[in-house]
Amino acid sequence: MGCLPPRSEVAGGALHCPFLLEQGEAHLAGTRPLELVFSGVSVSVASRSILRDVSGVVRPGEMLAVMGPSGCGKTTLLNCLSGRTELDSGCIRLNRERLTKRWKRRVCYVLQQDIFFPDLTLRQTLEYAARLRLPESMSRRQKMLYVDHIIDVMDLTACQDTRMGDYTKRGLSGGEKKRANIACELLTNPALMLLDVSVRRYAMREPTSGLDSHSAYTLMSSLKRYAEKESKTLVVTVHQPSSQIFYMFDKLLLLCNGQTAYFGDVNKVVDFFNNIGLTVTPHYNPADFILECVKGSEEMKEKIINAAKSLPTYQQEAMNDYCALPAQLYQHQGCNGRVPIVGHTLGHAANGTGCDFSKPTLWSSTPNGALNSTTPVSLTSKCVVSNHNSHNLSNHVYSTIVKDEEGKSLWLDSQSHGSSSVSSTTDDDVRWQWPTSFWTQFKVLSARNFQESRPRMLSKLYWLQTIGLGLMVGNVYFQLERKEESLHDIQSWMFFSTNYWMLFALFNALSSFPAEREVVNKERLSGSYRLSSYYLAKMAGELPLTMTLPAVYHIISYPLFGFRSSSVFLTMLGFLLLSTVVAQSAGFFVGAACMDLDVAITISALYTLATQLFGGYLATNIPSWLRWMRYLSMVHYAYQNMQIVEFSEGERIQCAVQSKFEVCSNSTHIPVSVILEQQGATLPLWANTLVLLFFLVVFRVLGYVVLRYFRQPK
Numbered sequence: 001m002g003c004l005p006p007r008s009e010v011a012g013g014a015l016h017c018p019f020l021l022e023q024g025e026a027h028l029a030g031t032r033p034l035e036l037v038f039s040g041v042s043v044s045v046a047s048r049s050i051l052r053d054v055s056g057v058v059r060p061g062e063m064l065a066v067m068g069p070s071g072c073g074k075t076t077l078l079n080c081l082s083g084r085t086e087l088d089s090g091c092i093r094l095n096r097e098r099l100t101k102r103w104k105r106r107v108c109y110v111l112q113q114d115i116f117f118p119d120l121t122l123r124q125t126l127e128y129a130a131r132l133r134l135p136e137s138m139s140r141r142q143k144m145l146y147v148d149h150i151i152d153v154m155d156l157t158a159c160q161d162t163r164m165g166d167y168t169k170r171g172l173s174g175g176e177k178k179r180a181n182i183a184c185e186l187l188t189n190p191a192l193m194l195l196d197v198s199v200r201r202y203a204m205r206e207p208t209s210g211l212d213s214h215s216a217y218t219l220m221s222s223l224k225r226y227a228e229k230e231s232k233t234l235v236v237t238v239h240q241p242s243s244q245i246f247y248m249f250d251k252l253l254l255l256c257n258g259q260t261a262y263f264g265d266v267n268k269v270v271d272f273f274n275n276i277g278l279t280v281t282p283h284y285n286p287a288d289f290i291l292e293c294v295k296g297s298e299e300m301k302e303k304i305i306n307a308a309k310s311l312p313t314y315q316q317e318a319m320n321d322y323c324a325l326p327a328q329l330y331q332h333q334g335c336n337g338r339v340p341i342v343g344h345t346l347g348h349a350a351n352g353t354g355c356d357f358s359k360p361t362l363w364s365s366t367p368n369g370a371l372n373s374t375t376p377v378s379l380t381s382k383c384v385v386s387n388h389n390s391h392n393l394s395n396h397v398y399s400t401i402v403k404d405e406e407g408k409s410l411w412l413d414s415q416s417h418g419s420s421s422v423s424s425t426t427d428d429d430v431r432w433q434w435p436t437s438f439w440t441q442f443k444v445l446s447a448r449n450f451q452e453s454r455p456r457m458l459s460k461l462y463w464l465q466t467i468g469l470g471l472m473v474g475n476v477y478f479q480l481e482r483k484e485e486s487l488h489d490i491q492s493w494m495f496f497s498t499n500y501w502m503l504f505a506l507f508n509a510l511s512s513f514p515a516e517r518e519v520v521n522k523e524r525l526s527g528s529y530r531l532s533s534y535y536l537a538k539m540a541g542e543l544p545l546t547m548t549l550p551a552v553y554h555i556i557s558y559p560l561f562g563f564r565s566s567s568v569f570l571t572m573l574g575f576l577l578l579s580t581v582v583a584q585s586a587g588f589f590v591g592a593a594c595m596d597l598d599v600a601i602t603i604s605a606l607y608t609l610a611t612q613l614f615g616g617y618l619a620t621n622i623p624s625w626l627r628w629m630r631y632l633s634m635v636h637y638a639y640q641n642m643q644i645v646e647f648s649e650g651e652r653i654q655c656a657v658q659s660k661f662e663v664c665s666n667s668t669h670i671p672v673s674v675i676l677e678q679q680g681a682t683l684p685l686w687a688n689t690l691v692l693l694f695f696l697v698v699f700r701v702l703g704y705v706v707l708r709y710f711r712q713p714k
């Protein structure tokens, strides 16, 4: 069962989600419990040791508190457990398996920072997350019902229509954002949750910094019940919890200068400190006492760390063994065609044989990764189980590998409530990698992108700016006559319009990307969607928004400048939009490639200034050795096309009495080709258009390659 209780049910302890189970929704019923073991974890950064030989074990249904003073390495440890930070030495195992990419995507990590799109409301954020991260076997209605449920559980109903906000726009409060952060992760029903949420915020003594004490207690209670009833494994960083919250945890890992100062049952920590001569004052919050001890003198810290090494719960040797053993499977002889159930319920340790002669409900995986209860899975007479009985740390086994008739590996999940699930592991990475298809991801991300970008790209300020600029430019170049004296102004209108919208799109793409990258990195790390679907959706979702303002500008300023014909009007609009989208692609690419916004702005400013200079309008007598630069100028091609379209239709440009064009000595009008040649332009309309399209494709592909291979989230 994968549901959290509605708040009203938390106190009573009832945990059920009938509307989903009635639908036979296997996804929410089928994640297998995980036992997390980490042993001898050591990490250093720039030759400074951050974590030294830290070990621990957390079983399904347990909540581990990672506590210690600021800078002791709590976040670093969680980064290691989520697979984001490489270890110098030590090991991390999930159900005895290494932390592979497949696992990383199933571990939910609630970050210290709350990263969201600021303009989406909480409800929209959760709905998009549900549509992306819940399997396609669930209907949209079921997903929305589940979102309602999570909103209720996290006590977010009152603010569900409030926008997320950021430091520039007010939105959800810090505490609400934190709960929203957890809610997003709960949606996927993860088996292991790492919460770097600094539970101190929920402490009684700091009501202003996050939740009030009652909400804090309720949140921790629901997480605790969630862990227990759903056999979830939870690791939570803690700063200064109230004693009520402190004793909700099952285990405590106390860190001091990156070393273990205590690992074991929360209830035994006071005895541990008593035994080394550090006695907790009666009625004093033990969490505060412990923290004060590990913040004390170096001598005291050393004493605590040394004492922790001899703790029976520490079991360093056993954990080292655990990591050293290969996660091999042993042929089990005693099952005789029955389906083994190992670690059937939490607290019901495996019986050593790993067999139970009652056949459980079986689930097989569908191609999109959802578990399907209707597809029968036949099992051979041979059953293969993990032998986890070689030492005392692995008495609990929560999954079993069995083989079907074709010899394909399947795993059998044992749930605390007795239901089980089987899914294929032969192509596990592929099947489990993405909860939804490419097409679904593309649709949902396009819609989200459109909704998220609209307030930013079509803000009131931009509308005002566009309409004002259109009117101003239209009036400056009002109804220009087609004669040589006005030629410079006609060209000026075209160059200005093209150039302005190209710069606008480029710098907009550039400045919006760093903030978006944070959200996308977080989502990519959690395996929500493919990069390719995001990338295509970004282009599609923003396309109408990118085109709206230049189109409005053109509609206002072109008739004021001088309306030739509908076809010229539309063709020029088409080229204006094309050049805008090309420039936006360049902005995406530079934004994706440069982590530092200042560097990105400097590079873009240099490139755009160069493209203007070599665009054909500002400088016409370019030294021969520099002329090749114009072929790299996007503006050059866009501007040439505008001239070709404008000057090819209708009345031609009349020669001045004292013309600077040679052709005027025996003609009254200047041909288009002569105007273009004067600026060194030689390519026809179709060739300029092709080059612009080439720029578009190259920048888009480069942007993708950079994100895919050089800017992978860590």
Ligand SMILES: Nc1ncnc2c1ncn2[C@@H]1O[C@H](COP(=O)(O)OP(=O)(O)OP(=O)(O)O)[C@@H](O)[C@H]1O
Residues within 6 Å of the ligand: 045, 046, 050, 068, 069, 070, 071, 072, 073, 074, 075, 076, 077
């Ligand atoms: N990339 C890094 N480069 C250098 N030092 C780092 C890096 N990451 C972390 N550290 C250092 O490692 C130590 C542990 O950092 P970490 O963020 O894990 O501490 P923490 O216990 O989570 O702190 P807090 O409770 O304040 O969030 C700190 O002293 C920090 O300065």
